[in-house]
Amino acid sequence: MILEIVTPYGSILSEDVDEVVASGTEGEFGVLPGHVSFVTTLNIGMLIYKKGGRNYYVFINSGYAEVISDNMMVLADSAERSEDIDIERAREAMKRAEERFKKEEDLDFTRSQTALQRAIMRIQVAEKASSR
Numbered sequence: 001m002i003l004e005i006v007t008p009y010g011s012i013l014s015e016d017v018d019e020v021v022a023s024g025t026e027g028e029f030g031v032l033p034g035h036v037s038f039v040t041t042l043n044i045g046m047l048i049y050k051k052g053g054r055n056y057y058v059f060i061n062s063g064y065a066e067v068i069s070d071n072m073m074v075l076a077d078s079a080e081r082s083e084d085i086d087i088e089r090a091r092e093a094m095k096r097a098e099e100r101f102k103k104e105e106d107l108d109f110t111r112s113q114t115a116l117q118r119a120i121m122r123i124q125v126a127e128k129a130s131s132r
């Protein structure tokens with residue numbers, strides 16, 4: 001099956017893969033060739049695809065996924081393959097988000113929370129690449 005991941009910053013991935021596991025807003029789901037067509041929204045999370053017996057990891061910053069006849073299209077607000085994540089940048093983003101929580105005046109809670117979720121998930125996905 002073909003997996004494509006597209007963001008406003010460009011195409012992140014277009015590959016022939018064996019299986020995909022992603023984090024939908026309704027829960028984690030797996031897609032194998034021959035899966036019925038469906039559409040779902042995605043959380044900030046980790047997408048895993050399998051190819052030739054290996055696992056590959058991609059950070060997904062929300063969006064949606066559409067599966068139609070062995071094609072899975074992911075449209076995300078931003079996304080990076082594990083090896084493309086700048087882990088120091090993610091750690092800095094995490095610190096900034098944590099600092100915002102400490103300063104209670106004009107705290108935009110949801111914005112700080114999602115920035116923190118992105119940073120934590122990027123660090124987790126990047127660590128998958130370095131542990132391979």
Ligand code: ATP
Nearest residue numbers: 009061078079080084085086087089090093118122
């Ligand atoms: P930051 O505060 O560090 O900019 P962010 O979560 O606000 O992080 P996004 O809005 O999700 O960033 O993404 C903006 C662009 O920067 C996208 O192209 C995204 O892929 C890229 N990007 C963000 N953080 C990282 C990172 N840690 N490593 C590599 N690319 C990143």
